[in-house]
Structures are given as structure tokens and as C-alpha cells.
Amino acid sequence: MSYPIIFLHGFPFDGSSWDPQLEHFKGKYQTFAPDLRGHGKGPAGPGPWMIAHYADDLKIYMDEMKIEKAFVCGLSMGGYIALHFTASYPERLAGLILCDTRADADSNEAKDKRYATIRKIHQEGTQQFATDFSKNALGETTRTVMPQIQEKVQSMILNNQPQNIAMVLGALASRRDSTPYLEAISCPTMILVGTEDKITPPDVNESLAKKIKGSSFHLIEKAGHLSNLEQPKVFNRYLEDFLKIHNR
Ligand code: MLT
Numbered sequence: 001m002s003y004p005i006i007f008l009h010g011f012p013f014d015g016s017s018w019d020p021q022l023e024h025f026k027g028k029y030q031t032f033a034p035d036l037r038g039h040g041k042g043p044a045g046p047g048p049w050m051i052a053h054y055a056d057d058l059k060i061y062m063d064e065m066k067i068e069k070a071f072v073c074g075l076s077m078g079g080y081i082a083l084h085f086t087a088s089y090p091e092r093l094a095g096l097i098l099c100d101t102r103a104d105a106d107s108n109e110a111k112d113k114r115y116a117t118i119r120k121i122h123q124e125g126t127q128q129f130a131t132d133f134s135k136n137a138l139g140e141t142t143r144t145v146m147p148q149i150q151e152k153v154q155s156m157i158l159n160n161q162p163q164n165i166a167m168v169l170g171a172l173a174s175r176r177d178s179t180p181y182l183e184a185i186s187c188p189t190m191i192l193v194g195t196e197d198k199i200t201p202p203d204v205n206e207s208l209a210k211k212i213k214g215s216s217f218h219l220i221e222k223a224g225h226l227s228n229l230e231q232p233k234v235f236n237r238y239l240e241d242f243l244k245i246h247n248r
Contacts, residue, residue, distance in 0.1 A: 004071070032070075039168070
């Protein structure tokens with residue numbers, strides 16, 4: 001019996017950012033890509049929101065969907081959530097795929113940047129933020145060769161309520177350092193990262209992989225921070241190979 005795969009999207013996107021994976025794995029595995037709290041059609045209750053709440057949301061989602069155990073694949077913020085979930089609910093995890101992410105918390109400088117962005121969003125909305133963020137997230141190659149991906153990313157961002165984006169920025173800034181929990185991870189784990197990722201660069205992901213016993217690590221050429229969207233074929237191949245070994 002194979003386990004379902006739950007995909008956790010990055011900030012500030014939505015479940016549709018996993019469309020190339022949902023399409024590829026259709027009929028092979030049971031897949032889920034929920035819109036997370038404050039994103040897309042995801043719930044948005046009273047704040048403040050913490051990454052810990054997102055991990056609890058995932059547990060509740062699994063209970064509701066009657067999923068005892070799953071492979072969890074998280075990109076960037078999805079990876080922060082997956083790591084938090086792993087520490088809180090290890091018995092619910094069959095395997096872990098971490099993409100373009102990191103274990104450590106924000107530096108003071110990164111926190112200050114988030115606070116400035118929150119202020120700017122409250123004053124101006126998200127139009128400029130969507131342009132800047134999508135530019136920074138995508139690799140140079142994607143922006144040159146596949147500009148339509150930037151349009152998709154921008155429209156995902158603009159679909160979210162500005163006040164929700166601001167709330168999630170608070171959750172990101174206040175997340176804990178997951179590094180101390182890495183050595184306890186015992187499920188099959190794979191780490192993927194785009195070579196052109198400027199937000200969570202390859203060396204950050206490689207050092208994450210080194211701290212997780214038995215994990216595998218792969219670089220995805222010609223992809224930035226959104227490696228699953230930018231190079232879906234290569235991404236899907238790595239994921240498929242991993243699942244063939246560990247999800248049977
Ligand atoms: C993401 O893609 O989820 C964000 O870039 C995460 C972050 O800003 O830390």
C-alpha cells in the first residue's frame with residue numbers, strides 16, 4: 001500500500017503552484033495540495049498566525065481527510081511547516097521532501113525586512129510587492145525563457161488578501177529555529193533546490209541535507225526558488241524516483 005503525498009506550497013502562493021506535480025502523479029499516487037491558512041481559498045481565522053498553527057492545521061487536515069500517514073512535500077514556507085510538523089507529529093509522516101527551504105529562523109536583518117514589507121503592504125497594497133517578489137523568487141533562466149511563469153506567480157500573489165499576506169509575514173518572522181529537531185528525523189528524506197535560488201540558496205539546502213541522517217540531496221539546474229514550477233520535469237523525476245524506492 002502506498003501513502004498519499006501532501007504538497008505544502010510556499011509564501012504567498014496557493015495549492016495551484018503544485019499543478020505540474022498533481023498532473024504528473026495523477027493515477028499513480030493519491031495527492032493533495034491544500035491552500036494553506038491565509039492563502040487562496042484557505043481558512044483565515046483571527047491572528048496572529050504562527051508556523052506552529054500551520055503544522056497543527058496540517059494534522060487537522062489529515063484527520064479530516066482520514067490520512068493516517070503521508071509523504072509531506074514542502075517548498076520554502078511549506079518546508080518550514082513540514083519541519084515543524086515533523087517535530088510535533090513524527091508518527092504521521094511516511095517521508096519528507098524539502099524543497100528550496102531552510103531550517104534556521106530569520107536573522108534580525110530578515111525580520112526587519114519583513115516588518116518593513118508589512119508596513120509597505122498596509123500602505124500601498126500588494127501590486128508592487130507581487131512584481132518584486134515574483135522577480136526575486138524566479139531564476140534568471142525562467143524569467144528570460146518562460147516569462148509566462150512570472151505572470152502565473154504574480155497572479156497567485158495578487159489573489160491573496162493584502163492583510164493575509166501581512167499576517168503570514170508575521171508568522172514567517174516569528175518561526176522558530178528547527179535545526180535542533182533535525183537529528184531526530186528518521187523517515188526517508190530528500191532535499192531539492194534550484195541552482196538559481198536566491199532566497200534559500202543551494203548551500204543552505206545542502207547544509208540542511210547534511211544534518212538529516214540518510215537524506216538525499218539534488219540540485220535542479222536552471223531553476224530558482226520555485227523549482228517545482230520552473231523545472232517540473234526534472235523535479236518530478238527526482239520525486240518519482242524517491243517515491244519508487246520509499247513509497248511502495
Ligand atoms: C516562500 O517561498 O515560502 C518564502 O520565500 C519563504 C520566506 O520568505 O522565508
